[in-house]
Amino acid sequence: MKYSLIAAGILLASAAQAATIDAKTLVGASTPLQTAQYGVRNYSAPVLVNGLHDPANYMAAPKLPAWQFASADPTGGVLTFERNSAPATGWHARTRKTPVLVTGGGSATANRIYTVYNGQQLVAAINEAGNEPKIIRVIGHIDLRWSQNNTVFKEYTSYSDQKLGGSINLPSNTTLVGINDAQGRAARITGTALLIGGELALAPGGDPEADFKKWIADGKDGDDYPTWTRNVIVRNLVLDTPWDVNPEDSANAYADGLTVSRGQNIYLDHLTISDGDTPDSLAIAPYTTRHDGALDVVRGSDYVTISNSYFGKHHKTTLVGNGDSGRAWSDEGRMHVTFSGNWWDGATTRLPLNRYGQVHMFNNLVTGSVSTKDVDVKFESGTDARYRSNMLIENHYYNITGLKLTEFCGKAIKGKDYIGFRSSGHVFVSDKSGTNLVDGQCGLALPSTANLWTPPYLYALQTATATQTSVPANAGAGKLK
Template identity: 30%
Template sequence: MPPLRMLRPGVAAVLVATGLTVVSPTAPAQAADSAPIGFAAVDALGQNGTTGGAGGPTVTATTTAQFLDYIARPGPYVIRVSGTITLPKGNSDGMHNVTSDKTIVGIGANARLVGGGLNIGLPVDDDLTSPPANAVHNVIIRNITLTGASDDLINVQMFTHHVWIDHNDFSNGDDGAVDIKRGSDYVTVSWNRFYDHDKTTLVGHDDDNAAQDAGRLRVTYHHNFFDGSDQRNPRVRFSPLVHVYNNYYDDNSYGIASTMDSGLWVEGNYFYSVNNPGRVNFSGELGRLVQRDNILVACNHPIEERGGVPDPRTYYAYTADPASSVPSVVPAGAGVGKI
C-alpha cells in the first residue's frame, strides 16, 4: 500500500467517535474509563468484572515498607502510591506478591516502582492444572511507572483471573514487562506505554505448558503504545482468543506472534516501521490470526493470516476507533498522568 502521512502527537487534533462520546487527544476517552473494557470486564469464575479494592479502605504508600505491607494484606484495599518506591531484590529476585482484591494506583504523574516487580499469582506448581479456590483475582494496577526490575515488571501467573493493567509506563525490565501465563485468564491491558524494553508481553508460559494454559489466557490489549519495544507485543501460546485492537506500534522488530494454535483477533491497529507486524509462522506450532482494518506504514512484511478466531463480541461489547486516528490518540492518552 502507498505510504501514509504519519500523524504525530500534537500535530493534528483528531476527533474520534467512540460510542456516544466524542473526544480529542487533549481530552481522551480513556480518562472517563472507570472500569475495564474487554476480558477483565467479563463475568466469569465467580467474579463479576474487575473491581479491585473497591469497598475496602483507601491507604497511601510513601515508603517501601508501607507498600509491601498493603499489597500483602487480605481483603480489598485501594493503595495509592506517592512518589518513588524502591522494591528490594531480597530472596525473590525482586518480585513481590499482590493479593486478591487490590487497586494499586499512582497519585499524579510521578508514582514509580523501581528495582523490582509485582507478582500477581500463587507460587508456581506444575502439577496444578485447574484453577484452585484460592487463585489470586480481582487486581487493578493503574497510573504507575514501573522500571528497572531484575526480573519481570508485572508477572501474572497460576490461574490468576480478572486483572486490569491500565495507563502505566513500562521500561527497562530484565525480562518481561507484562507476562501473563500458567492458566491466568480474563485480563485487560489498556492505554499503557512500553518503551526501552525488549521482551514486552508474553501470553503463555512455554510450548510444553498446554495442561495449564490451553483454553485459558483470554486477554484484551487495546490502546497501548508499543514505543520501540522490540518484540512480544504480544507473543501468544495456547489462548483461544487474544483481542488486539487500536494499539500503536512504532519501530518494533515484530508486533504480534500467534503460536501453538492460539487465536488472535487483530483490528484497527497502526503499525509504523515494524519489520513483521503479525506472525503465525514463528516458533513452535502455527497459530491462528484474523485481521481487520489495520494500517501498515513502512513495514517490511504483511500481517500473516491463518484459520478462524472467535469474534470478541461473543464475550463483550466494545467500539474500535478508526485505525487512522491511532497515531494521534494513543500517544496522547497512553501512559501515566492521563487519568
C-alpha cells in the same frame, strides 16, 4: 464506530445472559496469600542455583535514576479515581459462568485505604490488609533497595535477595494506583518486580501440576481451584523493569516488571513500562541480557485486560503463555487477554508473543525503527501468534521507519502453529513505503470455522487513523487525576 456484543464460543449461552457479579465475591476463604515471603531482603551472597546464576556474573545496576521521593500527599487524601471499577470492555470482565465487575479494592473501608511513599510502607499495607478490599495509593518513587524511609540504599546482593526482597506480591481485591506528586510527576516504581498471583499446590509441599490435573480429572471446575488471585486493578504507575544482578545465563534474566501468574479478572491500565535508566546495552558480555519481560501473563492466568499503557525501551516485552506443549495442562482454554489503546514505542519484540491465548487486540499504536543503530530500541518483531494461540487483531496504526511494505507481514505481524488468526483494518507508514492500508491476514492461514470467535463484550472500534492521535494523548502513567 463499530460495536460488538456477541457471546464467544467458549461461553455457554446462558452465561452470556447471566447477571453481572462483583469479582470480589469470587475470592473465598481458601484464596491464598503469597505476600509474607516477598519484600524482605536477605542480603545473601551470590551462589549457583541448579547450575544457573553464576556468581562470577554478578553485576550491580550500572546506573541509578534521578530519585523523585515524596513525603506529602498533594491531594490531601481526597480520592478521585481510586474507587473506580474497571470498565466492562475487555476480557477481564468475564468468567466462564457470568460477566463480572472488577472492583479491586473499590469497596475498601477507611482503614484499608493507604497512601505510601516507600517500599516498606507498600509491603506493610499489603500484609495488613491481606485479601480484604484495599486501595493503595503510591506517591513519589518506590524501590525496595531503599530502606529506613528512603535514606539507606543497598543494591541486591544475589539472585535470592532480588527474587524475594525485590518483589511485591499483590493479593486479591487490590487497587494499586499512582498519584501524581506535587510537581505533577507520575508515581514510579524502580528496582522492584510486581507479582499478581503464583502457581501453587493445594497444600504446602504439594505439586501444582499434579494437584490441578487431579482437580480436573475429578470433574471439578478449574475456575474453582482454590489458588487463584482475583480482582486486581493496577493503574497510573511508571514501572522500570528490574535490572537482574545475577541472571540465569547469558540469554535469560529473571525478574519481570509485572507478572500475572495464575491470576484471574485482572485490569492493568495507564501504565508506563520500560527499562528506565538501565537498558541491556549497559551490560557486559557474555551476560548481556539483564531484563526479562516488561509485562507477562502466564501460568494459566485468565481474563486479563491491558489498556491505555505505554511500553518503551525493552526487549522481550510481553508473553501471553510462557511455554508450548508442556503448559497445556494449565493454559489450554485459558489466557483470555485484551490489549487496547496501548502504545509500543521502541519496544523491540513480543508485542505480544502469544501461546494458547484467545487474545483480542484493537486500536493499538506501534512505532519504532528497524534502521536505528540503538540496539535498545531497534524494532525486531511485533505481534507473534505461536503455539495453539487464537488471535483477533483490529485497526492498529504502525509507523516503523526502515521497514518496507513487503516486509511488514512477517516482521510486524507474524505467526506459526496457531489455531486461529485474524488481522484487519491496519495502517502501516514507513519512510520506505508511504502510507499503506494492510487489510487482511498478512499471509497467515485463515482459522478453521471451529475456531472463529467474537469478543463477548461491547467495544468501540476506532479507525486505525484515529488511533494515531488518540493513543499518544491517552496512553501511559500520570494521566489519571
